[in-house]
Amino acid sequence: MIREPAHENRGWLWAAAGAIAAAGVAMYAPTLSVPFVFDDRLSIAENPTLRQLWPPGVALSPPRGQGITVEGRPFLNYSLALNYAISGLNPWSYHACNIVIHVGAGLALLGILRRAFRFAGNTITPGEKLAAYAAGGAHTNVRAGTANLLAFVVALLWTVHPLQTESVAYVIQRAESLVGLFFLLTLYCFVRGAEVGNTKQSEAIGGYPRVPAFAKPPAGKPWSLGPWSFGLRRTPAGVWLALSIASCLLGMATKEIMYSAPLVVLLYDRALVAGSLAEAWRRRRRYYTALAATWLLLAALVFATGNRGGTAGFGVGVTPWTYASSQFQAVVHYLWLCFWPHPLIFDYGVQWPQGLGEVLPYAVIVGALMIASVYCLIKRPALGLLGFWFFSILAPTSSFLP
Structure with missing residues (x-):
């Protein structure tokens, strides 16, 4: 079982998450009655691939050659098909889904920031910070209460910022909000996997983890995915890192800007976890190989749509x-x-x-x-x-x- 560090105030965490969710819903609830506008018509009202969920190949094959937003973005198209199954061309469910996506992104941001703020600075190695944090120790540069408060304020402001209105209220801009959610989930799940791995699967010398979470963990059976397992194991760290890869894959099928997610994760690892690119690669090379493999899906989708010349x-x-x-x-x-x-x-x-x-x-x-x-x-x-x-x-x- 994955547990929160000993020093966490779970009551505060639930209250912060609830406040962010409530603020996001209150902010965007009036958009539930907003009609389809602009590109919504072509990508939703006139999109025949949304009419059935099964077999999934139909909804996962958006129209091509029309220069519409869903072209070459199968998961975005499938999410709209789910809404069509719920409310047809009544926009309320589309807007409700956009609100849920946006609130989910705000919560993922909270989870990332409250850890990142604790690891800021250079007084000790990033590995020592992560191991100490996950073990309930004090080897972090920012006190837990201060880091949590900063994370809450930033995530709340991000969730209710007026500049987010278009990506929530304009239905087809789900392309932006949904890929943003998957981007944040890719990083959040990585952070959780690294955090668990540093305490559950490491031999720490002075608080510094010597064995990477993804390299030959001492327990757990390998996933039955053959050569595509990339060394993942059924351990808490392996589960989180597998979820990170899955989020990245779904993001690649949502919008092309997801291409930078593997690089952002690697740079985060270097800055706040491993301490260097070489150490990050040494500890988690199998994970990064799997993460980079998601580029293959993106390349195939871009190639299939003629480099997205029409939509671009x-x-x-x-x-x-x-x-x-x-x-x-x-x-x-x-x-x-x-x-x-x-x-x-x-x-x-x-x-x-x-x-x-x-x-x-x-x-x-x-x-x-x-x-x-x-x-x-x-x-x-x-x-x-x-x-x-x-x-x-x-x-x-x-x-x-x-």
């Missing part, structure tokens, strides 16, 4: 450079909205920069942030992780690709 927007009639130059202002604008979310506009229309003078100030800001991210990846891995996570998610659609 290659038909808008602009050069890659023109599109890229418009993204500098867009990125800076949305960063500003994170801190001051007003005014919020649902559809900005098409706005192309008219000259270098309109682009340069924003390009300098974005360039400085990118340079800072690279520097931090080298010198301050935890901060660098945040920068990499941010830019890697933006890269597919906020660079040269429309």
